[in-house]
Amino acid sequence: MDEEKVITCKSLSKKFGDFYAVNEITFDVNKGEIFGFLGANGAGKTTAMRMLCGLSFPSSGEATVAGFDVYKQQEFIKKNIGYMSQKFSLYENLSILENIEFFGGVYGLDRKEIKERSGLLIQTLGLEKEAKKMVGELPLGWKQKLAFSVAIFHRPKIVFLDEPTGGVDPVTRRQFWDMIYEAAATGITIFVTTHYMDEAEYCNRISIMVDGKVEALDSPSNLKSKFSVHSMDDVFYQLARGASRSAD
Amino acid sequence: MKVLGFILQKEFRQISRDKTILIMMFLMPTIQLIVLPIAMNFDIKSxxxxxxxxxxxxxxxxxxxxxxxxxxxxxxxxxxxxxxxxxxxxxxxxxxxxxxxxxxxxxxxxxxxxxxxxxxxxxxxxxxxxxxxxxxxxxxxxxxxxxxNNDNIKTPQGLIDVTYRNWYNVRAEYKYNIVPAILVILLTMIGGFLAALNIVKEKEMGTIEQINVTPIKKWEFILGKLIPFWIIGMIVFTIGLFVCWIVYGIISQGSIPLLYTFASVYLVALLGFGLLISTYCDSQVQAMFVAFFFMMIFMLMGGLFTSVESMPSWARGISNMLPVTHFIKVVRMIMLKGSNFSDVRTEFLYLIAFGIFLNSWAIWNYRKTT
Structure with missing residues (x-):
C-alpha cells in the first residue's frame, strides 16, 4: 500500500482506574478517506477520538495524527485537525459571522482571509440573511452544518466528527453527508463516529468498536460479505450482541 | 498576540450581550454602597x-x-x-x-x-x-x-481630666469604616466570582472542549479571560469611588494613583483565585458554592467588619493568608489616613506574592489535555 497514512494507531489504550475505556485498538486511516467509527453507546468511541485529538492522554500504546505524536506533540496535532464534538459547541450568544471569525482567528488566520472565506461560506450555506443572527436562534440542523463548516474553516488535514448528525432530520442528514463528501473531495480526511447504519454505508472504510476493542475493520461491502448478511445493521447486531457493557 | 485580540473581541462581545451582568456591574456598586453603610449601623443609639x-x-x-x-x-x-x-x-x-x-x-x-x-x-x-x-x-x-459628694470635698484634690480626640474619623462614625469595606467586597466579587463562573460556564456548555482542541495557547486563553474582568473590576472600583464621594463625601486622603495601583494588583490576585476555582470545578453550581465558602471567610476573617487585631493568634494567622485582609487595610489607610507607599509597602509585597502564587497555581492546574 503506497497510500499516505494520516492516522496510525497501535495498541492504543485508555484506562480509567481499572476500567479499560479503550482497549488496545490498532488501525490506520489513509489520506482523503472517509473513515467511519462505529460502536454502541459506551463502546469507547469518544474516548478514542479524544485521544487522537490531543484532548486526552493515552494510558498506553502509540498513535500519530498528521505525523505528530499523541503524547508529546498535541499542540501540533491541534493545528492540523478540526473537531466537532457530540455536544454542540459554538457560542450561542455570538452571531454566525462572529463564531466563524473567532475560530478562524484562533487557528491563526488573518482578518482579511477570514472575511473572504466567511463571505464565501455564508453564500454556500445560503445563510446570507441569518449571518448576523445569534447562533442560539438557529434550528439544530443548521447549527450542525455550521459547526461542521467551522471545523473545516481553517482547512485542516483531518476533521474529527463525533456523532455529527445526532437528532437531525433525514433530509438534513443527507445534506450533511453531501457536505462531508465535498470536504473529502478537497483532500480532507474525515474521521466520523455514528449510530446510523445507513451513514456507515457512505464511508470508505468502517471500524466497529465493542467493549473498548475494534472488532471489525473493512469497507462496508467487504464486511457484509464477510458476515454474509445484506445490511450493515445485521453486521452491527452480530458484533454488538456480545457486548457486556450496557447502553447508557 | 494576534490570537489574543480575537479572544478579547469574543469575550467583550459576550459580556456586552449578558444583560444581567451588565446591569449588576453598575447597580451593584451603587446600591451596595448607598444602602449597606446606612443600614449596617453599629453605632448603638437606642x-x-x-x-x-x-x-x-x-x-x-x-x-x-x-x-x-x-x-x-x-x-x-x-x-x-x-x-x-x-x-x-x-x-x-x-x-x-x-x-x-x-x-x-x-x-x-x-x-x-x-x-x-x-x-x-x-x-x-x-x-x-x-x-x-x-x-x-x-x-x-x-x-x-x-x-x-460635692459637699464632702472640702479641699479640692488634684484631678486629671482626660479629654480625647478621634483621629482620621473625627466623629467615630461607622460609615468611614464600612464604606471602604464594601468597596473591597465589590472588587472581590468581581474578581473571584465573575471570572470563575465565566470559565466554568464554558465547561458546562462544552465550548471549552472546542477551545482545547484548537492550537490556542494556555496563556492566550487565560489572559483573554482575565483582561476583560480586570477592566470591569477597575470600572466598578471607579464607580464605587464616585459613589463614596457623592453620597458620603469620602474623598481619598491619600494618593489616588496609589489606590489604583493596589486595586489593580489585588484584582490580578483575585482573578487568579477565581481562575483557580474554575480549574477545579465542573459546573457553575460547584463554583458558586466554593466561591461562597471563601467569600464568607473573606468577609468574616478579613477584617472587613471586625478587627483582625482582636482575633486569637491562630485566627490572625489565617487572616494574614487572605489577600482581602491586606487590601482592606491598605484601602482604609490610604483613603482615611492618607498613608503613602512606604507605609503600606509590606501589604504591597503581600498582594504581589498572592497574585503570583494564585495565578501560577491556576495556570499550572489548567490543562488543555487531561
Missing amino acids: VNISIIDHDNSTYSQKLISKVGSSGFFNITSMETSYPNALENIEQDKADIVMEIPSGFERNLVREGMQKIGISVDAINGAKASIGGSYLAAVLKDFNTNLEI
Missing part, C-alpha cells in the same frame, strides 16, 4: 431600658430622668417587680433592666453608698456591652454630681 423603682424618692426620680435624657436610652416601661421587668427582656421589649432598691436615697445620704442592680440582655453582644457601659457612664456622672 437601648431599650425597663426600670423598677422600689424607692420612689427624689433621688431615684432624678436618676431616672437622667437616664431618660441621656439620649442613649428609651425608657420602655416602669415596672413594679423584677420578674415583670425580666419578662420585657424575654419578649425583646427591653435590652436592659435597672432595679433601684428601696432605701436608695436613704442609704446614699446616710452611708454615701448604694448598689443598683443592672441586668443586660447579652444576646446581641455589642449592644449589651455598649448599653451596659453607657449606663455605667450615666451612673458615674450622676454620682459625681450628687450634692452630698
Whole structure:
C-alpha cells in the first residue's frame, strides 16, 4: 500500500482506574478517506477520538495524527485537525459571522482571509440573511452544518466528527453527508463516529468498536460479505450482541 | 498576540450581550454602597431600658430622668417587680433592666453608698456591652454630681481630666469604616466570582472542549479571560469611588494613583483565585458554592467588619493568608489616613506574592489535555 497514512494507531489504550475505556485498538486511516467509527453507546468511541485529538492522554500504546505524536506533540496535532464534538459547541450568544471569525482567528488566520472565506461560506450555506443572527436562534440542523463548516474553516488535514448528525432530520442528514463528501473531495480526511447504519454505508472504510476493542475493520461491502448478511445493521447486531457493557 | 485580540473581541462581545451582568456591574456598586453603610449601623443609639423603682424618692426620680435624657436610652416601661421587668427582656421589649432598691436615697445620704442592680440582655453582644457601659457612664456622672459628694470635698484634690480626640474619623462614625469595606467586597466579587463562573460556564456548555482542541495557547486563553474582568473590576472600583464621594463625601486622603495601583494588583490576585476555582470545578453550581465558602471567610476573617487585631493568634494567622485582609487595610489607610507607599509597602509585597502564587497555581492546574 503506497497510500499516505494520516492516522496510525497501535495498541492504543485508555484506562480509567481499572476500567479499560479503550482497549488496545490498532488501525490506520489513509489520506482523503472517509473513515467511519462505529460502536454502541459506551463502546469507547469518544474516548478514542479524544485521544487522537490531543484532548486526552493515552494510558498506553502509540498513535500519530498528521505525523505528530499523541503524547508529546498535541499542540501540533491541534493545528492540523478540526473537531466537532457530540455536544454542540459554538457560542450561542455570538452571531454566525462572529463564531466563524473567532475560530478562524484562533487557528491563526488573518482578518482579511477570514472575511473572504466567511463571505464565501455564508453564500454556500445560503445563510446570507441569518449571518448576523445569534447562533442560539438557529434550528439544530443548521447549527450542525455550521459547526461542521467551522471545523473545516481553517482547512485542516483531518476533521474529527463525533456523532455529527445526532437528532437531525433525514433530509438534513443527507445534506450533511453531501457536505462531508465535498470536504473529502478537497483532500480532507474525515474521521466520523455514528449510530446510523445507513451513514456507515457512505464511508470508505468502517471500524466497529465493542467493549473498548475494534472488532471489525473493512469497507462496508467487504464486511457484509464477510458476515454474509445484506445490511450493515445485521453486521452491527452480530458484533454488538456480545457486548457486556450496557447502553447508557 | 494576534490570537489574543480575537479572544478579547469574543469575550467583550459576550459580556456586552449578558444583560444581567451588565446591569449588576453598575447597580451593584451603587446600591451596595448607598444602602449597606446606612443600614449596617453599629453605632448603638437606642437601648431599650425597663426600670423598677422600689424607692420612689427624689433621688431615684432624678436618676431616672437622667437616664431618660441621656439620649442613649428609651425608657420602655416602669415596672413594679423584677420578674415583670425580666419578662420585657424575654419578649425583646427591653435590652436592659435597672432595679433601684428601696432605701436608695436613704442609704446614699446616710452611708454615701448604694448598689443598683443592672441586668443586660447579652444576646446581641455589642449592644449589651455598649448599653451596659453607657449606663455605667450615666451612673458615674450622676454620682459625681450628687450634692452630698460635692459637699464632702472640702479641699479640692488634684484631678486629671482626660479629654480625647478621634483621629482620621473625627466623629467615630461607622460609615468611614464600612464604606471602604464594601468597596473591597465589590472588587472581590468581581474578581473571584465573575471570572470563575465565566470559565466554568464554558465547561458546562462544552465550548471549552472546542477551545482545547484548537492550537490556542494556555496563556492566550487565560489572559483573554482575565483582561476583560480586570477592566470591569477597575470600572466598578471607579464607580464605587464616585459613589463614596457623592453620597458620603469620602474623598481619598491619600494618593489616588496609589489606590489604583493596589486595586489593580489585588484584582490580578483575585482573578487568579477565581481562575483557580474554575480549574477545579465542573459546573457553575460547584463554583458558586466554593466561591461562597471563601467569600464568607473573606468577609468574616478579613477584617472587613471586625478587627483582625482582636482575633486569637491562630485566627490572625489565617487572616494574614487572605489577600482581602491586606487590601482592606491598605484601602482604609490610604483613603482615611492618607498613608503613602512606604507605609503600606509590606501589604504591597503581600498582594504581589498572592497574585503570583494564585495565578501560577491556576495556570499550572489548567490543562488543555487531561
